[in-house]
Amino acid sequence: MWQQPTSLFTDHYELTMLQASLHSGAAHRPSVFEAFARRLPDGRRYGVLAGTGRVLEGIKEFRFGDEQLRFLSDTKVVDATTIKYLEDFKFSGNIHGYAEGEIYFPYSPVMIVESTFAEACVLETFILSALNHDSAIASAASRMIASAGTRPCIEMGSRRTHEESAVAAARAAIIAGFDSTSNLEAGHRYGLKTVGTAAHSFTLLHDSERAAFEAQVASMGVGTALLVDTYDVEQGVRTAVEVAGPGLGAVRLDSGDLVEQARWVRTLLDDLGNENTRIMVTSDLDEYAIAALQSAPVDAYGVGTSLVTGSGHPTASMVYKLVSRKNDAGDYVDVAKAAKNKVSVGGRKFAVRLLNERGRATEELIGVGEVPASDANDRALLTQFVENGVIDEAFTGAAGVHRATKRHHDSIQEMPGSSRRLQRGEPVIGTRFIDEN
Amino acid sequence: MWQQPTSLFTDHYELTMLQASLHSGAAHRPSVFEAFARRLPDGRRYGVLAGTGRVLEGIKEFRFGDEQLRFLSDTKVVDATTIKYLEDFKFSGNIHGYAEGEIYFPYSPVMIVESTFAEACVLETFILSALNHDSAIASAASRMIASAGTRPCIEMGSRRTHEESAVAAARAAIIAGFDSTSNLEAGHRYGLKTVGTAAHSFTLLHDSERAAFEAQVASMGVGTALLVDTYDVEQGVRTAVEVAGPGLGAVRLDSGDLVEQARWVRTLLDDLGNENTRIMVTSDLDEYAIAALQSAPVDAYGVGTSLVTGSGHPTASMVYKLVSRKNDAGDYVDVAKAAKNKVSVGGRKFAVRLLNERGRATEELIGVGEVPASDANDRALLTQFVENGVIDEAFTGAAGVHRATKRHHDSIQEMPGSSRRLQRGEPVIGTRFIDEN
Known part of the structure; x- marks a missing residue:
């Protein structure tokens, strides 16, 4: 180590x-x-x-x-x-x-x-x-898990803390019940499950949101998670479904009023025939925000800063x-x-x-x-x-x-x-x- | 690295x-x-x-x-x-x-x-x-330096943060103006000045406070800093001066009302003929505590937790x-x-x-x-x-x-x-x- x-x-x-x-x-x-x-x-x-x-x-x-x-x-x-x-x-x-x-x-x-x-x-x-x-x-992570109930939490705070602390934080989060981590070194060192899809920069790199989604789906398959809030969320969801079809794995929301947004995005996905597409949220969540989201149709929480800083x-x-x-x-x-x-x-x-x-x-x-x-x-x-x-x-x-x-x-x-x-x-x-x- | x-x-x-x-x-x-x-x-x-x-x-x-x-x-x-x-x-x-x-x-x-x-x-x-x-x-450290004025600050927070973060924190503290660090790896890796004397356990290990001070002075010389608050501070200061004499480098206070304590410890040291013995304080200091101590006769601040956690x-x-x-x-x-x-x-x-x-x-x-x-x-x-x-x-x-x-x-x-x-x-x-x- x-x-x-x-x-x-x-x-x-x-x-x-x-x-x-x-x-x-x-x-x-x-x-x-x-x-x-x-x-x-x-x-x-x-x-x-x-x-x-x-x-x-x-x-x-x-x-x-x-x-x-x-x-x-x-x-x-x-x-x-x-x-x-x-x-x-x-x-x-x-x-x-x-x-x-x-x-x-x-x-x-x-x-x-x-x-x-x-x-x-x-x-x-x-x-x-x-x-x-x-x-x-681990103490902060355990409270987040309690708030999240049966919904999985994903650790993604590496960038907010020292690079070696990030590895230890991922390890501690898993101990407290997190499902997985974004940290590759933690995956390598401790055999932890790692996950991750794309950032806003990936969309901005391409000439259009559609081009970015097409590139991601072509490379990762329709089961991937598409980040739909770089421009307009409704258009993002529609484009994601057009590109990936009914098998789209998930959409990720990283900004705005997540409770309200998750509700209408769920309705929109269902209306488009994507009942099985999951909704993942990731915007500055802590145990309180997770608790507030429990009534919203969210399928997974990505937690960053508040986890790696022990939530205060x-x-x-x-x-x-x-x-x-x-x-x-x-x-x-x-x-x-x-x-x-x-x-x-x-x-x-x-x-x-x-x-x-x-x-x-x-x-x-x-x-x-x-x-x-x-x-x-x-x-x-x-x-x-x-x-x-x-x-x-x-x-x-x-x-x-x-x-x-x-x-x-x-x-x-x-x-x-x-x-x-x-x-x-x-x-x-x-x-x-x-x-x- | x-x-x-x-x-x-x-x-x-x-x-x-x-x-x-x-x-x-x-x-x-x-x-x-x-x-x-x-x-x-x-x-x-x-x-x-x-x-x-x-x-x-x-x-x-x-x-x-x-x-x-x-x-x-x-x-x-x-x-x-x-x-x-x-x-x-x-x-x-x-x-x-x-x-x-x-x-x-x-x-x-x-x-x-x-x-x-x-x-x-x-x-x-x-x-x-x-x-x-x-x-x-570094941002927190710089505020501490501003509060401390011309008095030196010593970084000693390694134990409160991840072992590698501790090295980086020591490095950042020095950049912001800290005098030195307790972290040996930081000293080794970046050529930083390291300092440190003794903890309460060292006094408790010996059969009496006097025996502990004698051991430390015999080994480190009279210029060392003696931690005087394991039992009774006044007795600790008197024993320290008896053991080390007028050349005693410093006494360290790690508890209690530091402003008041520093004042009467200064008077006591002066009365005992130890005008040149410095007073170092180290109890959960942050930039506000340092500011509050500026009117007290303190010669150096040891800062731990609040430094390595960015003071909030x-x-x-x-x-x-x-x-x-x-x-x-x-x-x-x-x-x-x-x-x-x-x-x-x-x-x-x-x-x-x-x-x-x-x-x-x-x-x-x-x-x-x-x-x-x-x-x-x-x-x-x-x-x-x-x-x-x-x-x-x-x-x-x-x-x-x-x-x-x-x-x-x-x-x-x-x-x-x-x-x-x-x-x-x-x-x-x-x-x-x-x-x-």
């Missing part, structure tokens, strides 16, 4: 801390770090975890080659002792977490990294980058905190509690989703210590991804995306119906903390 | 259009595409163009190797004729545009791509990804439109005008910034046809980056960033003082269109 090792996708201070802790000896203290969000974006009722597979893929490439070491040495980011340590760097610890695609709430321990301080510390920036970006996209919340604001570490006596100390600053809960966590007899989620139970006895319905939320540095490949690549898509689908089914409401509100289920220490 | 060719950072429909236009023959029509923003983010007074250097670096790698062609063929994205065309793909046209770092306004032709339709069309997604992301960051506007919303193309008679036709849908201005543009006798910008002049006679003060805005497919390397890599930083600095100097106001308003200078056709 990356040209070079991923090790420099890292804040300078991770390596400064590494150097100072190697100096004090504390670098080797067994430590537990936890990634979590202190809150959901304002008014959102749940978050969707994404990026886990990318974290695992990135950790595999997280090593310091000659080029990286030369940079760190030449720029004096760290000293010779630290360079020596980094030469052999390979993460050797354990990583547990919520499955990718899982729903999360404030303080859900979505990823738990256990290793030496040194190893867990230097992964911080990369882990947070992947989880914060991808979860922001482009980052999931997760943090990565040291929650426990051993002291010199070899005992684990829950450290986060001690700090008066910025609340976090110390200790290595467990997490369970409580379900009622109908299989509906009722509460998130997070705690430190023994997992309490539970009903048969309850579902433990932590999965092991890495054991002694060995990554479980089942959670990476195309298989990982497929698994995450299923996880999200199943988790949403489990949630109370209120999770599908767009209105601002509290998290859809509450979280209870237990600390037996 | 990229592991593989950049050619699949592309929407599916670019290649569908390529196929259909190869079929109709229109693919080879000489065409002019233009990237521009129809508007600035609501209330913003100017935009900052960034990403140009990355576009050029990416175009260099924009080719279709065996792996890409096999994917396109296996998934039937395009037909055999199109695969054949792509085998030899190499952009052979011209690219002009605003210099990277330049200020832009609605409809400024920030990038003009002239080639065949085929060549210009397939670059669309990648060009927009780079310009939209990087310009969004994570994309610059630029579009890439066909504005002119030849017909079969060999004459250029301005096409965008003909379209009733979504306003754009047809034709190959010129762009000039009019300056008054004191060198202050007064108006943006954009037009089609002959560039009007101008005052000696006026400044033509279009630069050539690519000539017949040959990229001018002066605009890429570390040299490109350096040049863009200078361009932004000079362009801001030229703007009326109102550009430095944070209040919402109209673009700081108006734009006039001339069309001699």
Whole structure:
């Protein structure tokens, strides 16, 4: 996925801390770090975890080659002792977490990294980058899917975000239930279904709209989607039907009052004998616009900007905190509690989703210590991804995306119906903390 | 910069259009595409163009190797004729545009791509990804710099955005005037200055705050910055001074009421004899928080989330439109005008910034046809980056960033003082269109 090792996708201070802790000896203290969000974006009722597979893929490439070491040495980011340590760097610890695609709430321990301080510390920036970006996209995408009901959503926001973010955004959208993406690299990298037909420029390139439609149909077949709003929509629809006939796959509308337009375009298509020609809409849609279009005869939604920017919340604001570490006596100390600053809960966590007899989620139970006895319905939320540095490949690549898509689908089914409401509100289920220490 | 060719950072429909236009023959029509923003983010007074250097670096790698062609063929994205065309793909046209770092306004032709339709069309997604992301960051960063006055701003938002976006964001922040970044990959790739010291976890790892400070000072020297708010800030400052002495470089505050806290921490440091110890603040700052802190004795701002998310506007919303193309008679036709849908201005543009006798910008002049006679003060805005497919390397890599930083600095100097106001308003200078056709 990356040209070079991923090790420099890292804040300078991770390596400064590494150097100072190697100096004090504390670098080797067994430590537990936890990634979590202190809150959901304002008014959102749940978050969707994404990026886990990318974290695992990135950790595999997280090593310091000659080029990286030369940079760190030449720029004096760290000293010779630290360079020596980094030469052999390979993460050797354990990583547990919520499955990718899982729903999360404030303080859900979505990823738990256990290793030496040194190893867990230097992964911080990369882990947070992947989880914060991808979860922001998946969380927005899941709401769009809820709004769209059974109608397919297509991800087409690549041009509105960084070219690599676009690939990750397409992946996150698919996890949250999108049907397909316009992004070819995402298709290539993760085996995702890609789709796309034509832009206004294609019509403008030709001497007439008819010439453009004829060219597209001749090359792509009548099953293609024709963009009918470059000039006059009614004329565009009529020309499209004349050129492609009753087998025309779809027309695409990219401007104007889509609700009203979809209605009369549907009527016009039906009148022309094109009952099976679908209507696709694509103009700056977000979850609210999709909801507003549910009463209109639309067959598919293309979503761009609002998806890749997290629909107002482009980052999931997760943090990565040291929650426990051993002291010199070899005992684990829950450290986060001690700090008066910025609340976090110390200790290595467990997490369970409580379900009622109908299989509906009722509460998130997070705690430190023994997992309490539970009903048969309850579902433990932590999965092991890495054991002694060995990554479980089942959670990476195309298989990982497929698994995450299923996880999200199943988790949403489990949630109370209120999770599908767009209105601002509290998290859809509450979280209870237990600390037996 | 990229592991593989950049050619699949592309929407599916670019290649569908390529196929259909190869079929109709229109693919080879000489065409002019233009990237521009129809508007600035609501209330913003100017935009900052960034990403140009990355576009050029990416175009260099924009080719279709065996792996890409096999994917396109296996998934039937395009037909055999199109695969054949792509085998030899190499952009052979011209690219002009605003210099990277330049200020832009609605409809400024920030990038003009002239080639065949085929060549210009397939670059669309990648060009927009780079310009939209990087310009969004640079535009937000420039406002932060205006708020910070002479105090340095440090970019530290990597963890809040995709790992590759983080590198591009660091680059864009430096162009807009940031002093340095925490992102090591950005330092490595573009020769940028990186900085960083320690997080709360470093203090929590040690048995006491004193032990942590001692470890850091022993390893990094007294000139380091100590994070003093893990427990009690006053005690933290006292311990920091005891451990490091009068040469302590800086203390960092990452929470609480920063204005009030900075004041009494300054007094405390001075009382303890540490007049030269600087105060750095870093808690969820944006341009407004920075402005509010200008009356407080703060020496440096660390900016994270709000920078890498464009401070509320994570994309610059630029579009890439066909504005002119030849017909079969060999004459250029301005096409965008003909379209009733979504306003754009047809034709190959010129762009000039009019300056008054004191060198202050007064108006943006954009037009089609002959560039009007101008005052000696006026400044033509279009630069050539690519000539017949040959990229001018002066605009890429570390040299490109350096040049863009200078361009932004000079362009801001030229703007009326109102550009430095944070209040919402109209673009700081108006734009006039001339069309001699």
